[in-house]
Amino acid sequence: MSASVDAISAIKAKFSQITDRPSRDCPAVDVPxxxxxTVLRTxxxxxxxxxxxxxxxxxxxxxASPRFTAVYHLYSTVSHAAIRVATPCIGEDSAPTVxxxxxxxxxxxxxxxxxxxxxxxxxxTHPDLRRILMWDGYPYHPLRKEFPLAGIETALPDLxxxxxxxxxxxxxxxxxxxxxxxxxxxxxxxxEPRAKDESWNERSAKPDA
Amino acid sequence: xxxxxxxxxxxxxxxxxxxDFAPEKxxxxxxxxxxSTHGVLRLQMELDGEILVKCDPVLGYLHRxxxxxAENMTYNQFVPYTDRxxxxxxxxxxxxxxxxxxxxxxxxxxxRCQAIRVLTAEMARVSAHLMGLGAFGLDVGAWTVLVHSLxxxxxxxxxxxxxxxxxFTTSYxxxxxxxxxxxxxxxxxxxxxxxxFEPALEETLALLTRNKIFQDRTVGVGIISKEDAIxxxxxxxxxxxxxxxxxxxxDKPYSGYEQYExxxxxxxxxxxxxxxxxxxxxxxxxxxxxxxVIAKFPRGDWYAKDxxxxxxxxxxxxxxxxxxxxxxxxxxxxxxxxxxGEVYFEAENPxxxxxxxxxxxxxxxxxxxxxxxxxxxxLSILPKVCAGTMISDVVTLLGSLDFVMGECDR
Numbered sequence: 001m002s003a004s005v006d007a008i009s010a011i012k013a014k015f016s017q018i019t020d021r022p023s024r025d026c027p028a029v030d031v032p033x034x035x036x037x038t039v040l041r042t043x044x045x046x047x048x049x050x051x052x053x054x055x056x057x058x059x060x061x062x063x064a065s066p067r068f069t070a071v072y073h074l075y076s077t078v079s080h081a082a083i084r085v086a087t088p089c090i091g092e093d094s095a096p097t098v099x100x101x102x103x104x105x106x107x108x109x110x111x112x113x114x115x116x117x118x119x120x121x122x123x124x125t126h127p128d129l130r131r132i133l134m135w136d137g138y139p140y141h142p143l144r145k146e147f148p149l150a151g152i153e154t155a156l157p158d159l160x161x162x163x164x165x166x167x168x169x170x171x172x173x174x175x176x177x178x179x180x181x182x183x184x185x186x187x188x189x190x191x192e193p194r195a196k197d198e199s200w201n202e203r204s205a206k207p208d209a
Numbered sequence: 210x211x212x213x214x215x216x217x218x219x220x221x222x223x224x225x226x227x228x229d230f231a232p233e234k235x236x237x238x239x240x241x242x243x244x245s246t247h248g249v250l251r252l253q254m255e256l257d258g259e260i261l262v263k264c265d266p267v268l269g270y271l272h273r274x275x276x277x278x279a280e281n282m283t284y285n286q287f288v289p290y291t292d293r294x295x296x297x298x299x300x301x302x303x304x305x306x307x308x309x310x311x312x313x314x315x316x317x318x319x320x321r322c323q324a325i326r327v328l329t330a331e332m333a334r335v336s337a338h339l340m341g342l343g344a345f346g347l348d349v350g351a352w353t354v355l356v357h358s359l360x361x362x363x364x365x366x367x368x369x370x371x372x373x374x375x376x377f378t379t380s381y382x383x384x385x386x387x388x389x390x391x392x393x394x395x396x397x398x399x400x401x402x403x404x405x406f407e408p409a410l411e412e413t414l415a416l417l418t419r420n421k422i423f424q425d426r427t428v429g430v431g432i433i434s435k436e437d438a439i440x441x442x443x444x445x446x447x448x449x450x451x452x453x454x455x456x457x458x459x460d461k462p463y464s465g466y467e468q469y470e471x472x473x474x475x476x477x478x479x480x481x482x483x484x485x486x487x488x489x490x491x492x493x494x495x496x497x498x499x500x501x502v503i504a505k506f507p508r509g510d511w512y513a514k515d516x517x518x519x520x521x522x523x524x525x526x527x528x529x530x531x532x533x534x535x536x537x538x539x540x541x542x543x544x545x546x547x548x549x550g551e552v553y554f555e556a557e558n559p560x561x562x563x564x565x566x567x568x569x570x571x572x573x574x575x576x577x578x579x580x581x582x583x584x585x586x587x588l589s590i591l592p593k594v595c596a597g598t599m600i601s602d603v604v605t606l607l608g609s610l611d612f613v614m615g616e617c618d619r
Contacts, residue, residue, distance in 0.1 A: 050439050051455075053442065080460040084553060105214075105440055107440065107441045107586060107589060109589060132268055
């Protein structure tokens with residue numbers, strides 16, 4: 001743990017724009033969007049954080065500022081220290097951007113593709129920013145808070161098959177599950193786990209379909 | 210380490226030199242349903258004769274949206290979903306998830322609960338490595354190994370069934386404890402299993418370790434250098450096979466791993482054979498840990514009794530006391546009450562470091578839950594290692610990387 005604390009104080013001495021981030025486990029810092037690559041490179045080359053454990057993003061819901069935060073978890077294979085670095089994404093909600101760190105860690109390649117796929121975050125200078133879990137041409141970013149749990153009906157990825165079969169990817173029927181609990185302050189009845197959209201199910205079709 | 214990694218694709222594009230391929234190059238799609246891709250991985254390959262020029266893994270065929278689902282249910286409801294990540298070692302996943310949430314709650318579980326979790330996680334490691342070993346043998350043409358290893362795994366599954374009620378999808382942990390204490394006489398049966406398993410393991414490994422055909426297929430094939438392994442974020446036996454001594458059980462001990470003595474095997478060359486040797490030795494070490502856990506199995510509680518708002522009270526109390534009934538109702542409907550904050554916890558799973566990054570705004574439902582799956586990270590090195598190898602070696606390489614698509618695609 002002390003190695004992580006040392007690394008944090010060293011990086012804070014070097015870059016005055018870094019602030020502490022509240023954390024329950026490893027030391028964590030917030031870095032401005034523009035400095036993220038420089039700070040991470042310094043941490044890698046001077047702090048000894050040679051392994052990028054994880055790279056992900058958080059959606060703080062519509063209207064929040066910043067709406068999206070990119071989070072990096074670094075690990076040192078020598079001192080076994082771990083730290084968390086976070087940076088806000090800038091730009092429109094439809095295309096938040098953050099600089100890519102693929103040149104620092106090739107491991108970031110797939111992680112950034114996943115964050116792009118799930119949140120629509122544009123990683124600038126990423127060599128190959130394609131979807132990775134959903135198919136090419138899928139129109140939504142499913143981990144965004146406004147995307148419904150049941151999903152949204154879309155065309156099949158293979159257009160020829162779609163034309164032939166007149167089929168499409170349909171949303172999941174929510175009747176009977178998953179039983180969804182709700183977070184936040186509300187009364188017990190509302191917080192109780194239940195299927196949230198009971199207006200349609202396997203037997204009776206969705207009203208507007 | 211002051212290096213920049215250049216990507217050939219982007220460099221070529223930047224120079225305006227759009228590469229057009231000579232007509233004799235063949236493009237081949239392997240998978241998503243192919244026996245050696247261990248599930249539904251698809252490799253989009255470009256071949257020059259038998260040599261791979263380019264390999265592009267296509268993922269997502271088993272994507273269930275676990276992270277989205279997690280945001281919409283309580284912590285305990287998500288435990289069954291963790292079974293289905295690395296479905297060869299569900300007990301280890303259960304444990305990793307429970308510890309991550311407990312770290313967020315600042316909750317320490319009793320010594321007996323920790324011991325049970327370590328015991329089950331090591332048994333899961335043996336079972337996962339047995340399957341990995343058998344499938345790897347099958348990939349390179351050694352059929353007998355699979356029969357031997359599945360035989361041993363069956364004994365483990367019987368023990369899992371006795372403990373958790375399920376052979377495969379165990380859902381054994383809860384936040385703040387486990388679902389039930391170990392049954393009467395069960396520990397003795399685990400020791401009996403160890404006694405039978407140790408000679409059987411040596412017999413199984415002897416089928417491969419000095420086998421000329423196996424060595425010809427694996428030695429010097431799919432070499433991953435130490436630097437590459439770290440840069441691509443490999444973990445687990447794949448990283449250790451490349452000679453990096455990183456084992457989270459030793460380096461950042463959790464759940465009382467610091468009390469047990471075990472060695473961390475590392476490879477020297479980083480080829481498929483080294484990764485096989487590492488897995489074999491890890492099974493021996495796991496049995497060593499299992500014996501130690503049982504030898505000093507602590508008495509006492511098997512769940513956190515003081516965690517009133519997190520772990521549901523025992524059934525007999527619920528049926529006899531009004532307050533406990535209300536408490537149980539609150540935990541079931543609203544979920545375990547976890548304070549706001551964020552936590553990242555990685556556990557050393559059979560496939561590598563399984564990480565959970567949980568952001569909580571308080572209450573029983575996570576705001577964001579990211580699963581850092583080791584198979585996903587381990588596979589990301591595939592385009593790099595595959596370039597320039599023979600197509601038959603790709604099968605060996607996939608077997609030696611030992612990935613599970615359920616975890617990779619989430």
